[in-house]
Amino acid sequence: xxxxxxxxxxxxxxxxxxxxxxxxxxxxxxxxxxxxxxxxxxxxxxxxxxxxxxxxxxxxxxxxxxxxxxxxxxxxxxxxxxxxxxxxxxxxxxxxxxxxxxxxxxxxxxxxxxxxxxxxxxxxxxxxxxxxxxxxxxxxxxxxxxxxxxxxxxxxxxxxxxxxxxxxxxxxxxxxxxxxxxxxxxxxxxxxxxxxxxxxxxxxxxxxxxxxxxxxxxxxxxxxxxxxxxxxxxxxxxxxxxxxxxxxxxxxxxxxxxxxxxxxxxxxxxxxxxxxxxxxxxxxxxxxxxxxxxxxxxxxxxxxxxxxxxxxxxxxxxxxxxxxxxxxxxxxxxxxxxxxxxxxxxxxxxxxxxxxxxxxxxxxxxxxxxxxxxxxxxxxxxxxxxxxxxxxxxxxxxxxxxxxxxxxxxxxxxxxxxxxxxxxxxxxxxxxxxxxxxxxxxxxxxxxxxxxxxxxxxxxxxxxxxxxxxxxxxxxxxxxxxxxxxxxxxxxxxxxxxxxxxxxxxxxxxxxxxxxxxxxxxxxxxxxxxxxxxxxxxxxxxxxxxxxxxxxxxxxxxxxxxxxxxxxxxxxxxxxxxxxxxxxxxxxxxxxxxxxxxxxxxxxxxxxxxxxxxxxxxxxxxxx
Amino acid sequence: xxxxxxxxxxxxxxxxxxxxxxxxxxxxxxxxxxxxxxxxxxxxxxxxxxxxxxxxxxxxxxxxxxxxxxxxxxxxxxxxxxxxxxxxxxxxxxxxxxxxxxxxxxxxxxxxxxxxxxxxxxxxxxxxxxxxxxxxxxxxxxxxxxxxxxxxxxxxxxxxxxxxxxxxxxxxxxxxxxxxxxxxxxxxxxxxxxxxxxxxxxxxxxxxxxxxxxxxxxxxxxxxxxxxxxxxxxxxxxxxxxxxxxxxxxxxxxxxxxxxxxxxxxxxxxxxxxxxxxxxxxxxxxxxxxxxxxxxxxxxxxxxxxxxxxxxxxxxxxxxxxxxxxxxxxxxxxxxxxxxxxxxxxxxxxxxxxxxxxxxxxxxxxxxxxxxxxx
Numbered sequence: 001x002x003x004x005x006x007x008x009x010x011x012x013x014x015x016x017x018x019x020x021x022x023x024x025x026x027x028x029x030x031x032x033x034x035x036x037x038x039x040x041x042x043x044x045x046x047x048x049x050x051x052x053x054x055x056x057x058x059x060x061x062x063x064x065x066x067x068x069x070x071x072x073x074x075x076x077x078x079x080x081x082x083x084x085x086x087x088x089x090x091x092x093x094x095x096x097x098x099x100x101x102x103x104x105x106x107x108x109x110x111x112x113x114x115x116x117x118x119x120x121x122x123x124x125x126x127x128x129x130x131x132x133x134x135x136x137x138x139x140x141x142x143x144x145x146x147x148x149x150x151x152x153x154x155x156x157x158x159x160x161x162x163x164x165x166x167x168x169x170x171x172x173x174x175x176x177x178x179x180x181x182x183x184x185x186x187x188x189x190x191x192x193x194x195x196x197x198x199x200x201x202x203x204x205x206x207x208x209x210x211x212x213x214x215x216x217x218x219x220x221x222x223x224x225x226x227x228x229x230x231x232x233x234x235x236x237x238x239x240x241x242x243x244x245x246x247x248x249x250x251x252x253x254x255x256x257x258x259x260x261x262x263x264x265x266x267x268x269x270x271x272x273x274x275x276x277x278x279x280x281x282x283x284x285x286x287x288x289x290x291x292x293x294x295x296x297x298x299x300x301x302x303x304x305x306x307x308x309x310x311x312x313x314x315x316x317x318x319x320x321x322x323x324x325x326x327x328x329x330x331x332x333x334x335x336x337x338x339x340x341x342x343x344x345x346x347x348x349x350x351x352x353x354x355x356x357x358x359x360x361x362x363x364x365x366x367x368x369x370x371x372x373x374x375x376x377x378x379x380x381x382x383x384x385x386x387x388x389x390x391x392x393x394x395x396x397x398x399x400x401x402x403x404x405x406x407x408x409x410x411x412x413x414x415x416x417x418x419x420x421x422x423x424x425x426x427x428x429x430x431x432x433x434x435x436x437x438x439x440x441x442x443x444x445x446x447x448x449x450x451x452x453x454x455x456x457x458x459x460x461x462x463x464x465x466x467x468x469x470x471x472x473x474x475x476x477x478x479x480x481x482x483x484x485x486x487x488x489x490x491x492x493x494x495x496x497x498x499x500x501x502x503x504x505x506x507x508x509x510x511x512x513x514x515x516x517x518x519x520x521x522x523x524x525x526x527x528x529x530x531x532x533x534x535x536x537x538x539x540x541x542x543x544x545x546x547x548x549x550x551x552x553x554x555x556x557x558x559x560x561x562x563x564x565x566x567x568x569x570x571x572x573x574x575x576x577x578x579x580x581x582x583x584x585x586x587x588x589x590x591x592x593x594x595x596x597x598x599x600x601x602x603x604x605x606x607x608x609x610x611x612x613x614x615x616x617x618x619x620x621x622x623x624x
Numbered sequence: 625x626x627x628x629x630x631x632x633x634x635x636x637x638x639x640x641x642x643x644x645x646x647x648x649x650x651x652x653x654x655x656x657x658x659x660x661x662x663x664x665x666x667x668x669x670x671x672x673x674x675x676x677x678x679x680x681x682x683x684x685x686x687x688x689x690x691x692x693x694x695x696x697x698x699x700x701x702x703x704x705x706x707x708x709x710x711x712x713x714x715x716x717x718x719x720x721x722x723x724x725x726x727x728x729x730x731x732x733x734x735x736x737x738x739x740x741x742x743x744x745x746x747x748x749x750x751x752x753x754x755x756x757x758x759x760x761x762x763x764x765x766x767x768x769x770x771x772x773x774x775x776x777x778x779x780x781x782x783x784x785x786x787x788x789x790x791x792x793x794x795x796x797x798x799x800x801x802x803x804x805x806x807x808x809x810x811x812x813x814x815x816x817x818x819x820x821x822x823x824x825x826x827x828x829x830x831x832x833x834x835x836x837x838x839x840x841x842x843x844x845x846x847x848x849x850x851x852x853x854x855x856x857x858x859x860x861x862x863x864x865x866x867x868x869x870x871x872x873x874x875x876x877x878x879x880x881x882x883x884x885x886x887x888x889x890x891x892x893x894x895x896x897x898x899x900x901x902x903x904x905x906x907x908x909x910x911x912x913x914x915x916x917x918x919x920x921x922x923x924x925x926x927x928x929x930x931x932x933x934x935x936x937x938x939x940x941x942x943x944x945x946x947x948x949x950x951x952x953x954x955x956x957x958x959x960x961x962x963x964x965x966x967x968x969x970x971x972x973x974x975x976x977x978x979x980x981x982x983x984x985x986x987x988x989x990x991x992x993x994x995x996x997x998x999x
Contacts, residue, residue, distance in 0.1 A: 019926070041908070
């Protein structure tokens with residue numbers, strides 16, 4: 001009994017001791033748990049709160065509304081319209097097959113279109129939006145709305161889409177928009193940020209160049225979603241901002257006239273303000289309707305555009321490298337005068353051809369011009385005269401002047417990624433590019449704008465403008481007020497050594513247009529209000545063989561691809577110049593018969609519209 | 625002393641029993657029950673649905689059962705110790721042979737009105753069995769090889785039956801309950817240290833024997849971001865829920881993590897997560913405090929008990945409850961790998977609540993009959 005009771009005491013001591021040890025342990029563990037809770041809930045609260053919100057809140061971006069393009073007078077040339085669309089989120093549809101076949105009936109989809117929709121459905125995730133139709137007619141749209149009770153999960157949507165009211169008139173300036181592809185998203189951070197499925201972005205032209213300014217910001221819808229991604233409630237709707245609206249320097253009326261003039265022909269017209277560098281019109285023909293691209297162009301339409309031999313997809317004004325032909329002559333003349341090679345009394349006898357270095361160089365006039373002086377040579381565009389002064393001048397000095405006046409480099413800088421530089425050759429260039437020495441004969445043909453020399457119509461226009469304004473540098477621009485114009489100096493930089501030389505060239509160009517025997521005499525306007533000065537050009541597409549010379553075919557007798565390009569550059573009004581232009585008609589035959597008459601019509605229009613343009617300008621200042 | 629015992633033995637009236645009742649413990653249990661009911665209501669999305677109703681009924685039935693158990697003399701519980709153990713072993717064997725299969729394991733038996741999980745009951749009855757085993761043993765015999773082997777067999781037998789279900793988590797909890805009794809019974813602490821060392825050394829081998837999903841749980845615990853949408857999902861979402869609760873919580877019925885169904889198993893193992901999200905640090909601390917008071921009261925009852933069996937049971941049961949709570953909370957707070965272990969009373973699940981309430985009933989009986997000695 002005693003034994004047992006002492007054992008009991010021992011047992012009790014043991015259990016109590018261990019109870020105490022255990023309790024202390026429990027206490028510390030409890031403290032540990034509380035501190036863990038404190039750590040998670042108090043210290044790290046922000047982090048987990050963010051994570052929790054990230055869990056439950058999902059953002060849906062909607063397509064931003066693109067800014068518009070206006071012409072100089074505020075007319076909308078690229079605007080927005082409400083497109084009726086039909087969206088389906090496959091996940092939210094109970095019986096997708098039923099709904100899609102029902103839609104096929106209601107929308108009268110062809111089998112081909114239907115297959116396309118099914119293919120699209122397979123490419124997207126079930127919770128992504130399937131755009132069944134992106135531009136429904138109002139009739140079909142209302143029909144769908146009437147049948148909605150039966151079409152669970154189908155959403156009729158009114159979406160804002162691009163429209164080009166003037167269709168093909170501005171295509172080569174504005175470009176067009178179309179659905180963004182992977183490359184577009186990858187290469188542009190802004191697009192990447194604003195991207196939503198079906199987003200349309202500028203593919204070429206100003207639509208592309210000003211993408212970041214006009215794209216606009218997304219509307220953002222914030223929804224609370226559950227773990228399976230189902231929307232529970234809308235928390236917020238954040239209205240996006242419409243993209244910036246850009247006002248262009250283009251005059252729609254002049255642009256329309258350019259379109260008309262080049263109708264059914266391949267070519268380019270551009271018109272520029274010689275003081276401000278504002279582009280009044282810029283057209284490349286043929287053009288195409290950019291509206292076709294907005295909702296994806298059909299295969300047939302695409303083939304039609306692509307296979308057109310006149311190459312509507314090429315912007316000839318900026319991308320077309322052409323031999324300038326005789327339109328280079330004002331620069332050759334100016335260069336010779338500036339470098340003191342000739343003076344106005346310098347005379348050459350033209351017999352129709354010159355033998356030089358074992359080669360025969362022909363003047364365009366077989367019989368020759370006889371004795372020609374500086375002014376006459378320009379007026380009649382005597383090739384022999386220009387062979388001679390080019391030879392005396394040398395290609396390096398010529399190229400220097402040509403480059404100074406804007407040839408051989410991009411007129412718009414980086415604005416248009418498609419713009420070509422053209423080519424103003426010199427001895428150094430030939431050595432580097434072709435590894436051969438320069439031949440004197442090559443200098444001679446460069447003097448009449450043939451051979452290696454290549455210019456774009458916009459460069460010729462700029463060159464003319466800079467001669468017309470008295471020899472001052474201008475910075476061509478196509479938007480009225482945009483950040484991209486900022487770097488351009490507002491002070492004119494002088495391009496000449498002696499202003500007298502510029503006057504002489506202007507005067508010679510005046511003769512070429514307004515005096516008997518002048519190459520564009522027939523296109524002159526006598527009224528001093530419209531009177532302009534210009535220079536024709538006929539650029540050979542292929543080398544003229546002896547046989548061709550003997551045949552002496554008329555333009556319409558030569559196959560289209562072998563006909564000469566017709567060029568014309570001009571500025572006016574002569575007394576008080578304000579505008580310069582360049583016209584190019586591919587395979588147009590002859591500058592004086594094809595290109596110059598267009599200039600006549602253009603000048604009438606431009607000068608008639610000048611007061612209106614000025615008034616817009618003045619109004620702007622008054623408002624300030 | 626004898627007089628006293630006699631008095632208790634013979635003239636113990638109902639009034640006296642009510643007087644002896646531990647009201648603090650009872651209030652805490654009822655409080656916990658109410659909190660669990662409210663939380664269950666929240667898991668049902670703020671509506672009285674299946675889980676809430678079922679939990680409510682169980683709570684009422686099992687609380688009444690606990691009260692009835694309180695009035696049954698502690699001697700009775702001592703008396704049925706082995707029998708209860710054998711009965712549950714029988715149920716486990718029955719489970720192994722005829723149990724209901726669900727999601728790859730066989731843990732339940734169909735009793736028509738309730739699906740019983742005998743392994744949960746084993747957590748309690750192993751304590752009863754071992755407490756009875758050690759009750760009359762002399763201290764010098766406690767550390768004999770025979771005793772240790774017998775008690776190990778008592779522990780390993782149900783463990784084995786539960787592991788084959790397979791349910792590693794519950795079998796470990798059974799082992800912990802058993803080991804707690806061994807510890808309080810006075811088995812030499814060296815054995816515990818050696819076992820611990822042996823366990824640590826053999827851990828790599830044990831891991832190699834684990835089933836792939838168990839290995840995955842361990843790996844996920846070590847780095848939840850390994851597979852955030854797969855195996856790590858539960859623990860990440862759980863931590864987010866708790867962490868985003870902040871000091872005062874998101875408010876009752878406003879836990880976004882649970883409402884929007886990011887939380888896994890929110891009725892059962894992860895119920896604390898939901899509670900913590902809605903009531904924050906303050907609420908969680910209060911809940912922990914209630915648990916702490918319950919455990920404290922159990923220890924006080926044990927200390928004031930006359931019989932060694934009652935002491936051993938109370939201390940061990942207190943320790944076991946504590947371990948269950950700790951393991952569950954550590955799991956949802958990302959401190960331990962995910963093992964299926966419910967939070968006592970809070971979690972949805974009849975068997976777990978039944979077992980806990982039986983435990984509370986016996987503790988209460990020990991309080992009511994604290995002057996009762998067992999021969």
